[in-house]
Amino acid sequence: MSDSQPHDPPSAAEKPLTPEEKELHWYRTVYQGDSMPQLTVRAVIMGAFLGMFMSLSNLYVGLKTGWGLGVAITACILSYSIYRTLMAVFPKFFRTEMSILENNCMQSTASSAGYSTGGTMVSGVSAYLLVTGHHMAWPILTVWIFFLAVLGVSIAIPMKRQMINVEQLKFPSGTAAAETLRSLHSKGGEAVRKARSLGLAGLGGAILAWFRDGGKPFAIPASIPFPGRIGGIPLDQWTINFDMSAVMVAAGAIIGWKTGWSMLLGAFVNYAVLAPRMLDVGALTSDHLGFRGIVAWSTWTGASIMVTSALLAFAFQWKTVHRALRGIAAIFRKDSLVGKDDPIERIEVPASWFLTGSILGGLGCIAILYWAFGTSILMGVVAVVMAFLLAIVCCRATGETDITPVGAMGKITQLLFGVLAPSNMTTNLMTASVTAGGADSSADLLTDLKSGYLLGANPRKQFIAQFLGIFAGVLVVIPAFYLLIPDAASLGTDRWPAPAAQVWAAVARLLGGGFMALHPTARLGLLIGGLIGIILPLLERAFPKAKSFIPSPMGLGLAMVIPFYNSLSMFIGAGIATILEKKKPVMAEIYIIPVASGLIAGESIMGIAVALLSAGGILG
Secondary structure, eight states: OOSSOOOOOOOTTTSOOOHHHHHHHHHHHTOOTTTSOOSOHHHHHHHHHHHHHHHHHHHHHHHHHSOOOOOHHHHHHHHHHHHHHHHHHOTTTOOSOOOHHHHHHHHHHHHIIIIITTGGGTTHHHHHHHHHSSOOOHHHHHHHHHHHHHHHHHHTHHHHIIIIIISOOOOHHHHHHHHHHHHHTTTSHHHHHHHHHHHHHHHHHHHHHIIIIIOOSOOOOSEEEOSOEETTEEGGGGTOEEEOOSHHHHHHHHHOHHHHHHHHHHHIIIIIIIHHHHHHHTSSOGGGOHHHHHHHHHHHHHHHHHHHHHHHHHHHTHHHHHHHHHHHHHHHOGGGTOOTTOTTTTTSOOHHHHHHHHHHHHHHHHHHHHHHHOOOHHHHHHHHHHHHHHHHHHHHHHHHHSOOOHHHHHHHHHHHHHHHSTTOHHHHHHHHHHHHHHHHHHHHHHHHHHHHHHHTOOHHHHHHHHHHHHHHHHHHHHHHHHHHOOSGGGTTSSSOOOHHHHHHHHHHHHHHHOSTTSOHHHHHHHHHHHHHHHHHHHHHHHOGGGGGGSOOHHHHHHHTSSOHHHHHHHHHHHHHHHHHHHHOHHHHHHHHHHHHHHHHHHHHHHHHHHHHHHHTTSOO
16 A cells, blocks of 8 residues: 555445444555554654744744644644755665655654643733733743643543544544645655745745844844824824734735634724724823733723634534533443454553543642642642543534634633632633643644544554653743743733733633723723624624625634734735635645745744844844
8 A cells, every 4th residue: 555645534425334344444444554664763853853843933923923823734844854855965864764654643743742732821821920920930830731731632532533533523634734744745746846835935934033033134124114193193103014024924824814804804993993092082091002002901802702702603513512522421432432352452542541641631730720829629620620521522623623612612611710719810710721721732633643544544653652742842832931921021012912811811800800990991892892702603604695704703803912013914914825726726725835834934933043042142
């Protein structure tokens, strides 16, 4: 069987197979984990190396936009490119290519390092810094991130066999990563073009970041102001300018047209209409304009839009919730799958690993919640149990739609603990971190396992690769976080808007300290934003044919917690990608994702490097 074109497993629509027949068919016709290398030292080292850089990239992008970007496809292309280069330059040491399963194993390590350890850094951990005004001690943060990642990896184990083997959920990003690997190993010109475009885009992004942030041998401006005034105040004071960053443009190319134009609409309404009006009524003062001053007011409206829309979307998924909860018994019932003579028992991750990892990660989280954050043991147990139950729903939603509703998961936990532990903002934040971190990691890792399933990989070996990636991510992302964000004043700035953290912190303050101290217009914005977050999804469901013309509530809400220039850049990126998709669909299919990924990786990694060099006094 060729290592580049394994057969896809049959779908239930083609032939109604029993769970046993589905698994046996896959094992006999697709599985190739015993016939080629997979979990090798070079695959894990390459994955850990790339994952370290991807964790920095996601930390950078997350602090800028509040979003985390999947790293699997980028890691696949980078690994292929780097290893082919090493083979050409050092043929005596690098004699053979990585197999397609080695590259898949590599992307599992990279994804675990780059994604599973960093998501909570830009949300719950940064929100903790905003709320308390001080950092966690680094030993506490290290073990906290480690145990969260272990919990997330472990609770994905029982879901894999039910959701991927038996139900064969799509997991579109995982399918795309498998197709990328097949393309790269097909020896065709497309693989070379993708690799070259990613590398050149990465170099361009790095050069831009070096001259902009490093300023040597010459500097380019960080932004270009637009002429004009609103209310007699220069547009720059309203954050209306052009940001000299390719990251947001590249991110816009990935997020799609609807979210892109919705963000520009939200940004215009917030910064060009509402903010000047709030200045007139006294909710803002001329001494406190700029991003931080405006967002202190607008966060409440933006957060309420995102919270209510996310919770309503979660409610709309009641069928998914029902199937997920109904499937819990099937996940653990051995007789519902394959009996003791199951030939793939030896390659699937054993239940003992799930129990060991869940107990280790869960007890670790409970202990840290108790000793470091003053959360009772009972509430810690509730948080861990919720992490598992909501991860089931989160993973199923990802498998069906490719959208991971991790924001809704965190908000559900914050709402619950707002009732169980009122006025305790630390408990509110850190218990939500357990739920969101565990669910996010599980969904991402199941996406990786879907790639392995399509390529015929050994799932047990792939799990080991994922687990090893945790150490690489923890090793890099924590010291980088302290260097980039030395204190609470660093967050909520033009450089590090940290919108996800601000939303988390705003919800914690709202549930912990009440909101009567807010300016009346902020309270009104909270109400109106909540209604908008409900009305827009209802309009989409009522008028499905007009869905593309109805603004995205997440786009509108996010635009109110990031600067105008970020929304403008993302709109530009979305517009460029949309035009290419319509005018040059073949070119768009080949180049949009590699070029966007390269720009994000190159600029963010160089931005991290410049920040570290500046912190060390090397750059003046």
